[in-house]
Amino acid sequence: MLAAGRDADVFALDEERVLRRYRSGRSALGEVRLMAHARSHGFPAPEVFSAQGPDLEMERLHGPTLLQAMTAGEVSLTDAAAILADLHHALHAIPLPAVAGDGSALSGAPLTSRADESLIHLDLHPANIILTEPHGPALVDWANATLGPAGLDVAMTAVIVAEVAVDAGGAYSRAARALLVSFLSAAGVDPRPHLDLAAQHRIQDTALVPGERELVRPAAAMVRHYADIAFDAPATDDDQG
Structure with a gap:
């Protein structure tokens, strides 16, 4: 076993492959389709070799998570923020996959999604980003991926980061x-x-x-506070050109 996540376990098969298995037994087919679609457009997601029921046989990515690299002082907070933002920008720029009426991505099916939707991850945070060598950041854990507004993806990342800020205290809280x-x-x-x-x-x-649930509302309030500052601040002369 390489890792025990919140709803899945990851096992090393060899140096090139891992097996990710959902404990609930739920099918992983939906996320496989979205991962494959993202990869087909050059997005850094792990390759899936096979999928059956709750089991995903995937490419094994080598490297620390962004969270581990930040904790070790190997990546600055500014650079980490840029990595998070760059992955959002790249993901949301991917052309929408064709989808079926149930929302699952199907190659060749009529496109039924709304014009303002993007491919969104909904769990894009430092612990789900692997800093691979030599290819750079890659995004894992696509269990929540779906189609929706890009702003919802950004809001979810912000809330998850803010949960640490309202909970950890001390240096971790300040860093978050x-x-x-x-x-x-x-x-x-x-x-x-x-x-x-x-x-x-x-x-x-x-x-x-x-x-963790009790942290969500205070975290959302913190996000709103800093978004008020970031997006409602009066423009300076330089901003106005």
């Missing part, structure tokens, strides 16, 4: 707060229109451990 502010600036997307929905989705996440 600084990361949140830098991320909002780098992302350039106002999360406030989607913040209530992001908080609702987060609270309903069955993978949250005891105590």
